[in-house]
Amino acid sequence: MSESAIRLNRVAKTFPNGTVALSPVTLSIAPGSFTSLVGPSGCGKSTLLRLIAGLTEPTAGAMTRTARPGGTSFVFQDATLMPWATVADNVALPLRLAGVADIKTKVDEALERVGLAGFGASYPRELSGGMKMRVSIARAVVIGPELLLMDEPFAALDEFTRFKLNDDLLALWQNNRWTVIFVTHSIREAVFLSDRIVIMSPRPGRVVADMAINLPQRDADLRLGHDFADQCARVSAALGDAMHAGAAA
Amino acid sequence: MKPAIMPAVFGLLVLTLWESAVRINGVPEYILPSPTAIIMALWTSGPELLGALAVTLQVTVAALILAAVTGAGIAFALAQWKTAEQTLFPYAVFLQVTPIVTVAPFIIIWVENIFVVLLILAWMSAVFPIISNTLLGLKSADANLKDMFRLYGASRWQTATRLLAPSALPYFLGGLRISGGLALIGTVVAEMVAGTSGTYSGLASRLMEASYRLELARALACFVLLSATGFALYLLLDALSRRLLRHWHESARHES
Numbered sequence: 452m453s454e455s456a457i458r459l460n461r462v463a464k465t466f467p468n469g470t471v472a473l474s475p476v477t478l479s480i481a482p483g484s485f486t487s488l489v490g491p492s493g494c495g496k497s498t499l500l501r502l503i504a505g506l507t508e509p510t511a512g513a514m515t516r517t518a519r520p521g522g523t524s525f526v527f528q529d530a531t532l533m534p535w536a537t538v539a540d541n542v543a544l545p546l547r548l549a550g551v552a553d554i555k556t557k558v559d560e561a562l563e564r565v566g567l568a569g570f571g572a573s574y575p576r577e578l579s580g581g582m583k584m585r586v587s588i589a590r591a592v593v594i595g596p597e598l599l600l601m602d603e604p605f606a607a608l609d610e611f612t613r614f615k616l617n618d619d620l621l622a623l624w625q626n627n628r629w630t631v632i633f634v635t636h637s638i639r640e641a642v643f644l645s646d647r648i649v650i651m652s653p654r655p656g657r658v659v660a661d662m663a664i665n666l667p668q669r670d671a672d673l674r675l676g677h678d679f680a681d682q683c684a685r686v687s688a689a690l691g692d693a694m695h696a697g698a699a700a
Numbered sequence: 701m702k703p704a705i706m707p708a709v710f711g712l713l714v715l716t717l718w719e720s721a722v723r724i725n726g727v728p729e730y731i732l733p734s735p736t737a738i739i740m741a742l743w744t745s746g747p748e749l750l751g752a753l754a755v756t757l758q759v760t761v762a763a764l765i766l767a768a769v770t771g772a773g774i775a776f777a778l779a780q781w782k783t784a785e786q787t788l789f790p791y792a793v794f795l796q797v798t799p800i801v802t803v804a805p806f807i808i809i810w811v812e813n814i815f816v817v818l819l820i821l822a823w824m825s826a827v828f829p830i831i832s833n834t835l836l837g838l839k840s841a842d843a844n845l846k847d848m849f850r851l852y853g854a855s856r857w858q859t860a861t862r863l864l865a866p867s868a869l870p871y872f873l874g875g876l877r878i879s880g881g882l883a884l885i886g887t888v889v890a891e892m893v894a895g896t897s898g899t900y901s902g903l904a905s906r907l908m909e910a911s912y913r914l915e916l917a918r919a920l921a922c923f924v925l926l927s928a929t930g931f932a933l934y935l936l937l938d939a940l941s942r943r944l945l946r947h948w949h950e951s952a953r954h955e956s
């Protein structure tokens with residue numbers, strides 16, 4: 452394996468109020484990989500993502516990242532758009548903050564990629580939940596991110612919309628090979644998208660299982676096959692063990 | 701359409717009752733003038749009263765603009781520096797709870813220019829809702845959006861202009877709507893207390909003069925003009941708020 456995109460060495464986080472959100476986590480992420488992070492609510496997944504993004508500091512351990520400054524994008528569970536700005540202005544935000552040139556071309560291209568060409572002049576409130584999430588993804592990818600962090604991005608969407616967005620995200624990633632870390636509660640979603648699934652224990656979170664997902668030819672038909680069902684069963688069993696491990700500890 | 705009819709009918713009804721009560725009982729005009737007498741007074745002294753209204757409005761509008769600018773500026777400063785907020789906000793509250801009538805005598809002694817006296821007093825009445833509302837708006841900027849700005853390396857200035865200011869705008873405009881009425885009230889009270897006359901005579905001083913002379917129809921005509929002005933000011937600021945927020949804020953949603 453080449454140099455890691457991210458390397459966490461016994462990284463831990465205790466909040467000032469005494470909550471131990473993460474017990475030491477050691478993890479290394481390969482460049483261009485798609486890793487899903489699953490685990491029970493409150494086990495520290497969001498905290499881990501925020502640590503990797505540099506939005507909060509670890510209380511112990513060390514972290515290294517290869518992504519250039521400003522080369523990391525974050526997608527939240529809520530689309531987190533500026534309601535006062537048009538779709539185009541929302542997508543342009545990271546470029547404007549960085550003072551990049553040729554914004555319009557890049558924004559149009561990003562909107563095209565998420566299937567929203569022609570919606571640049573709309574305001575967020577005119578869009579459905581799925582479309583808002585697409586805008587959020589366009590804003591994340593417009594900078595050509597080296598690292599894309601996604602925190603339960605599709606959890607608030609209906610199943611149909613979610614499948615569609617999964618398909619489109621998969622296609623985007625296959626074409627661009629950003630390093631992605633994806634938090635989800637859905638085992639099917641994780642298996643469908645990832646080449647690696649990391650399972651965390653109940654709080655304080657630590658890594659209890661780390662499994663590679665090997666599936667041939669990923670596309671929308673994949674969900675129908677036996678391989679897919681087998682992998683889901685395997686992850687589900689591991690997650691069950693993880694909960695036990697947490698309860699016993 | 702419909703919502704406008706009911707208040708109009710109600711108003712007409714009250715005016716008719718008032719008119720007939722005054723006529724039937726032969727109430728003298730220096731006790732209670734009839735609505736038609738007030739309308740006559742409005743008609744005959746119209747140009748002169750409108751001139752006085754212009755003087756009052758000048759102070760009110762100047763005070764409101766000053767309150768908007770300084771109020772928003774103070775709120776920004778308080779939001780940027782926590783210690784400043786902790787140190788100074790209690791004094792802003794002090795400004796709000798102090799009846800301006802009690803401050804007026806001092807301002808009149810210290811400041812010579814009567815326009816400036818009126819301006820200070822009207823500003824004092826109007827500025828607090830803008831400070832407190834804008835401060836609330838600045839603090840309620842979305843936490844995830846703030847993280848987004850941080851992640852992309854936004855400068856303090858970029859965060860202030862592109863995130864904090866738009867987040868605070870609906871709150872600021874809510875404060876401005878309240879302050880419009882307060883600025884007018886402040887101007888009127890200031891005129892009455894300062895006892896302005898001659899060179900700087902606004903509508904409130906005309907009202908006082910007329911009531912001293914027991915010209916109640918004329919006094920009430922002034923009153924009607926002042927109320928209508930307050931109402932118009934509110935409608936104007938409400939329209940401004942809807943216009944600025946029309947694309948995105950819930951408060952401006954049901955605009956035609």
Ligand SMILES: Nc1ncnc2c1ncn2[C@@H]1O[C@H](COP(=O)(O)OP(=O)(O)O)[C@@H](O)[C@H]1O
Pocket residue numbers: 466467468470471472491492493494495496497498499654
């Ligand atoms: N800013 C904070 N201050 C104190 N406790 C926090 C803070 N953020 C999260 N926590 C706590 O840390 C734990 C992990 O939270 P989080 O990372 O959001 O979990 P997850 O995303 O896996 O549901 C939870 O118990 C949560 O209540």
Ligand SMILES: [Mg+2]
Pocket residue numbers: 496497498602
């Ligand atoms: Mg979370």
